[in-house]
Amino acid sequence: MLCIGVEFARATLQREQDWRTLIGKLRGIYSGPMTYSANWGKEFENLAFWDALDYIGLNCYYPLSQQEKPTDEELSAAFRQVLLLAKRVSRQAGKPLLFTEIGFTSTPAPWAAPHQDRDGAPYESEAQKRCYRIVLENLQSETEWCKGILWWKYPTYLSHGGTGHTGFTPNGKPAEATVKEWFGRLP
Template sequence: MVAVLLAVVSGCTTTGGGAPDTGKDGRATLRGITLPSWYRTDYDSPAADRYLRGIRATGARWITLTPTWYQNRVTDSGMHTTEETASDASVRRIARRAHALGLKVMIKPHVDLPGDQDRAGIAPRDRHAWFAAYRRFLTHYADLAADTGTEQLAVGTELAGVSGDTAAWKQVVAEVREHYDGPLTYAANYDEYRRVRFWKDLDVIGIDAYWPLSGTPTTDPARLRRAWRPIRAELAAFAREQGRRVLFTEAGYVSQRGATTAPYSWTVSDRAAPGEQAAAYRALLDSFTGRDWWAGVCWWMWDDWPDSGETPARLAYTPHGKPAEAVLREKWGPAQGTR
């Protein structure tokens, strides 16, 4: 198991001028940024190569890809592709491009609902049928991950309405392992991870780390670091209890006033606050880098695709061209080589 856990974060040890990215035992941490897709051909966009180069220039060593299937109602018994689902061919091509640039890849398939409905509310009327459909969905991406040499796969994302069905998830994980030999995680929401009971079937604990850190807007990293302390202690204890490292499968902040009060929200404010976003990036990396039990972070997210963003870039989650990107470059160091 130690070898597997090392494989999860191998190749991410390059350091720049900032803090080291390894724990005291020498295990590396994952330095990643998510490149989501919102449409069938997003990953084939002419912007793709520019985005990948921009991600690598931050010092990132991983990208996360998020092909998404949909179900119409929370009670549906299955999920399906739509025009908003990244095509398999486009996922293959962008994985190949990422590898050519020396980036490692995590595929993190999502199941979503129409509009602004939260996937955590999915509660199928026929759970047996839903899990049968979900296993087909996941093994499809397990095959794609194996074929593309993808270095890590997530078996689910923020499915709190069904993540308590432990036996069903154990079956999901077992079937995925028949198709894919790499490390597996599950991306639990920050208020969900303690209710997940199948962590020991996986290789690393995944948490989407959207904890509110302040009651009022702040650009003070020290204040945010203090807010992280009890959370960090809780996560360290949980990692020891489970015998697994903790990966922040997502973490991010909009560049809006009040972003740290509700990191999970795209619409905290209509006032740009890039300094608050940067302070939040700095506080998270200061708080967790070098902890032996911490496996790293995949930031949400890089740029929206041209003409697809619903949130203006100056207010969005992207750190690109903002002080938060400078924090990444400082903490992670510039791209050096391919590993």
């Protein structure tokens, strides 16, 4: 799969025809599936050339709660609203969706501003694990229109992460076991 761009919100929303021309040229030299990774919010919700691609790509960092300690039910309800929005965009475009980025830091309340690096915040691995579980629990029944998920940020150098690392990677943290458990259930 070829991702033709990532979060070029101003260019995608203001220069639709240029993107359609680019996609047409790419189709002349590349026969595989294509997507574009749109930033959550305005870009994702208003992109006009989804129909020219094979997959809708969503970099999903919608806030799930501003509460310090929301219940699982509150987080799930908020993520279900995100899924309803994503499903609506997918259906309107007539294309399946990939979560081309989704992730949470290992810090307190990562659900409040999932897009933010929180350097200097305390380490909180259980909050990250909880977010991963909430996402996976709610995605499991959405396979008709949602065709995949790419976790942000999983580097190729496996020494990155681990206990005490507050960044996005689940590597070496409890969230990694959650991903392994849920992905292990797939056929």
